[in-house]
Amino acid sequence: MNAIIGQPVNRVDGPAKVTGHATYAAEFDLPGLAYAVMVLATIPRGHIRSIDRMAAEQAPGVLAVMTHEDAPRLAYKPIAQRPQVDAQSGEQLHVLQDPEVRFNGEPVAVVIAETLEQAVHAADLVQVEYARSPALTIFDATKGRPPSEGNVKAGRVPELGRGEVEAAMAAAPVRISARYVHPREHHNAIEPHVTIAHWEGENLTLYDKTQWVDNDRKEIAHVFGMEEERIRVISPFVGGAFGSALRTWPHVTLAAMAAKRVGRPVRLELTRRQLYMSVGFRPHSEQHLTLGATPEGKLVALEHEVVQQVGRYEEYAETALSPTSHLYQCDNLWARYRLVEMDTNSPCPMRAPGVVTGVLGLEMAMDELATELGLDPLELRLRNYAEQDQQKGLPWSSKELRACYAAAAERFGWSRRKPEPRSMREGGMLVGYGMATAIYHSDRSAGSASVALTGNGMAVVRSAASDMGPGTYTSMTQVAAETLGLPVSHVRFELGDTNLPFAPVHGGSITMASMGNAIVAACQAVQKKLAGLARAAQNGPFAGLPEEAIAAREGGLGRADGSGPVVPYAELLRQHNLGWVEAEGSAQPGEETQKYSSAAFGAIFVEVRVDEALGTVRVPRMVGAYDVGRVINPKTARSQCIGGMVGGLGMALEEQAEWDIRFGKVMNANLAEYLVPVNADVPSLEAIFVPNDDRNFNPLGVKGLAEVAICGVAPAIANAVYHATGRRIRRLPITPERLLS
Amino acid sequence: MPEPAHSFMLTIHVNGVERQVQVDARTTLLDALRDRLHLTGTKKGCALGQCGACTVLLEDRRVVSCLMLAVMAEGKQVTTIEGLARGEELHPVQAAFVEHDAFQCGYCTPGQIMSAVGAIKEGRARSDDEIREQMSGNLCRCGAYTNIVAAVRDAAAQGG
Ligand code: FES
Numbered sequence A: 001m002n003a004i005i006g007q008p009v010n011r012v013d014g015p016a017k018v019t020g021h022a023t024y025a026a027e028f029d030l031p032g033l034a035y036a037v038m039v040l041a042t043i044p045r046g047h048i049r050s051i052d053r054m055a056a057e058q059a060p061g062v063l064a065v066m067t068h069e070d071a072p073r074l075a076y077k078p079i080a081q082r083p084q085v086d087a088q089s090g091e092q093l094h095v096l097q098d099p100e101v102r103f104n105g106e107p108v109a110v111v112i113a114e115t116l117e118q119a120v121h122a123a124d125l126v127q128v129e130y131a132r133s134p135a136l137t138i139f140d141a142t143k144g145r146p147p148s149e150g151n152v153k154a155g156r157v158p159e160l161g162r163g164e165v166e167a168a169m170a171a172a173p174v175r176i177s178a179r180y181v182h183p184r185e186h187h188n189a190i191e192p193h194v195t196i197a198h199w200e201g202e203n204l205t206l207y208d209k210t211q212w213v214d215n216d217r218k219e220i221a222h223v224f225g226m227e228e229e230r231i232r233v234i235s236p237f238v239g240g241a242f243g244s245a246l247r248t249w250p251h252v253t254l255a256a257m258a259a260k261r262v263g264r265p266v267r268l269e270l271t272r273r274q275l276y277m278s279v280g281f282r283p284h285s286e287q288h289l290t291l292g293a294t295p296e297g298k299l300v301a302l303e304h305e306v307v308q309q310v311g312r313y314e315e316y317a318e319t320a321l322s323p324t325s326h327l328y329q330c331d332n333l334w335a336r337y338r339l340v341e342m343d344t345n346s347p348c349p350m351r352a353p354g355v356v357t358g359v360l361g362l363e364m365a366m367d368e369l370a371t372e373l374g375l376d377p378l379e380l381r382l383r384n385y386a387e388q389d390q391q392k393g394l395p396w397s398s399k400e401l402r403a404c405y406a407a408a409a410e411r412f413g414w415s416r417r418k419p420e421p422r423s424m425r426e427g428g429m430l431v432g433y434g435m436a437t438a439i440y441h442s443d444r445s446a447g448s449a450s451v452a453l454t455g456n457g458m459a460v461v462r463s464a465a466s467d468m469g470p471g472t473y474t475s476m477t478q479v480a481a482e483t484l485g486l487p488v489s490h491v492r493f494e495l496g497d498t499n500l501p502f503a504p505v506h507g508g509s510i511t512m513a514s515m516g517n518a519i520v521a522a523c524q525a526v527q528k529k530l531a532g533l534a535r536a537a538q539n540g541p542f543a544g545l546p547e548e549a550i551a552a553r554e555g556g557l558g559r560a561d562g563s564g565p566v567v568p569y570a571e572l573l574r575q576h577n578l579g580w581v582e583a584e585g586s587a588q589p590g591e592e593t594q595k596y597s598s599a600a601f602g603a604i605f606v607e608v609r610v611d612e613a614l615g616t617v618r619v620p621r622m623v624g625a626y627d628v629g630r631v632i633n634p635k636t637a638r639s640q641c642i643g644g645m646v647g648g649l650g651m652a653l654e655e656q657a658e659w660d661i662r663f664g665k666v667m668n669a670n671l672a673e674y675l676v677p678v679n680a681d682v683p684s685l686e687a688i689f690v691p692n693d694d695r696n697f698n699p700l701g702v703k704g705l706a707e708v709a710i711c712g713v714a715p716a717i718a719n720a721v722y723h724a725t726g727r728r729i730r731r732l733p734i735t736p737e738r739l740l741s
Numbered sequence B: 001m002p003e004p005a006h007s008f009m010l011t012i013h014v015n016g017v018e019r020q021v022q023v024d025a026r027t028t029l030l031d032a033l034r035d036r037l038h039l040t041g042t043k044k045g046c047a048l049g050q051c052g053a054c055t056v057l058l059e060d061r062r063v064v065s066c067l068m069l070a071v072m073a074e075g076k077q078v079t080t081i082e083g084l085a086r087g088e089e090l091h092p093v094q095a096a097f098v099e100h101d102a103f104q105c106g107y108c109t110p111g112q113i114m115s116a117v118g119a120i121k122e123g124r125a126r127s128d129d130e131i132r133e134q135m136s137g138n139l140c141r142c143g144a145y146t147n148i149v150a151a152v153r154d155a156a157a158q159g160g
């Protein structure tokens, strides 16, 4: 049997995507579909004095206008254990339940009409009068407070540390200290968030953009106080999300309310501008680091404080201290995490939440330390290589970071770097080389899958997983094909439907480590079931054999000793007059979490070209090497890595929400003014996977990939800009005006 | 469905087929395609002309269909992503996108492909630099850009 795992298989859903036949949430064609449009608050805090809805109600095509005055009071039943994708403290936004306004952009009305044009027009006619209250719209890092109990319990600790940091810092022969600022960033997946809600009696179907159908169902069940069994969520294709579709946002509730009100299926699609106030963002952060070292470059003390913005009605916090706690060997460490309350919609996870922020500060500070010491930045990392997770006191389940450094440095040509800043030039441009380390902790969660072997030789594998782009459809198909011994073309993987076996969230890079192992288990379960039937039969090749005498081989069953032919699954089904045979399997984390610390690693090297007259930074090439454990599909894995590089480039040079403190509002809420990378920004990106197979972490040996791919990119670029120009820009993004000032 | 105000019956030739479509004066070509004709391969990313997800060919020219009113397409030839493949056989640009993994989520992809088809037809895909420039009106938040360039280069070499 040729290995299928590890092959660069083309995406199995590729043809559907390139022909326009992949159906995303907005595209389900339901008879009688009506269109809902939200009206959003225009003040940052206060309450609604009055709403004049007359003109909207009388506008052509309008079916209903709903405000807090007439919206049904919803149950909003508390959830005993909030899912990890939700804010862990405070209370989610209760939509249209009272006249309060908690942030600029909170929904205050929804208009439902026969057509989208009619709904958009009527939404404009709704007149809202507000009474403004004083609002918190300014980020003041000195006003930080520790996270609340719920967040602390979920691992967002206010402080962590080890050793005697004060004494060690005071005694450190070399010290650097710096503050870094990173603005609010928005996911801006190209597909907007959208929900179609369809009630049939007391049963609700949601066609939704979500990274977790099971949780979507659970959340809406709690909001409406209904049984989960009455809700079905369908989400076969997700047009990118990067964390914004992990949790269930208020517009999903609004869509369901609207559909109930008009007694028809209703689609509610957020506009690009509305997305900036409706579905979370990466919070603004400021961080302060002090590093103490010996003249040889051994870290002796490390202090790191991260302060982030948070909404006031609920508290979303991140694990921004995690990289500092274990990326380098350092006996004395103190780190602190604080939140600054602001009147804003709630932030939420965005690709490598918290970690990307912590890595940014730490890796820029390490570069400053290297400069102070006169050491090569890569050498400094090697001198502080963490052989174990010092904070947890556990060995790594695997760590090939040294190999990452070596492979990427070699491929990049790091040895050609002249140490002095401003020492490299080409064609009138300053040239800079920079590097950084990437890390993202590897997790897995319980999940399950079913496999049906059918009489026509196909295997149908099902799980309520999601594919927002990394290639879940393809990689899971490969895992099943290899386990069953079938070609990829004979396996079909179905996902994105609450009617399928439970899957964990599609986020945090856990999908393959969680679902991959569940699929292996399901494949083995169905093989076992078929073997059981064959053994129990009156006759046939396996009749009466003991269990251990039969083994799955080459798309069928054979004798474990290798004698005799392999009987294909379909043939066995025929022998037993069966149309199909089906079994479920599941996998969950085990004791490895007690024995090891697990993480994916990477090393990123970049070249920048700076035009000093214009202040522009171009990035002609980036090379990343990654230890992500076993790679199921190098083609789609590479796409994730280059995608992470592009995201990191945006973070370093382009992306920032322009926040107006008068209105508590993002002023550049569109894709022309909130800059994201375009094709001409990224000429050459290379990704290398160093060999690894982390069986200590899980049987499949995978670690996870999506998040680590964005970590380290922005600091590598910032460090390269320093090398090119001799200037440390500590406030991202590094825009021309900052470089020129 | 009550007659919307200012409604028009239009004739548009979509992918070589004459289609009658009832629209509002305010209906964009994009919404007419997606919501009236249920040709949902053409995507809505911003509705502001900023992302390129809605790119179609109008009489062989690349246009962002979200910035065009449907009534402006009256009597014209519109080619969408659904009109490229011949049965099961993918158009060379589509095939190259699959082969080079020139997408992840796939949501920007129809727009990218229509842009690429247009650029190749116009003779504006002669070098990697030119492809990058010509394709920079199509945002890909999944960051598949270098793979998109490889796919377009390949397809252009085959006469796309
Ligand atoms: S939807 Fe038309 S350009 Fe974005």
Ligand code: FES
Pocket (backbone or CB within 6 Å): A190, A239, A240, A469, B102, B103, B104, B105, B106, B107, B108, B109, B139, B140, B141, B142, B143, B144
């Ligand atoms: S493939 Fe997702 S936006 Fe381009």
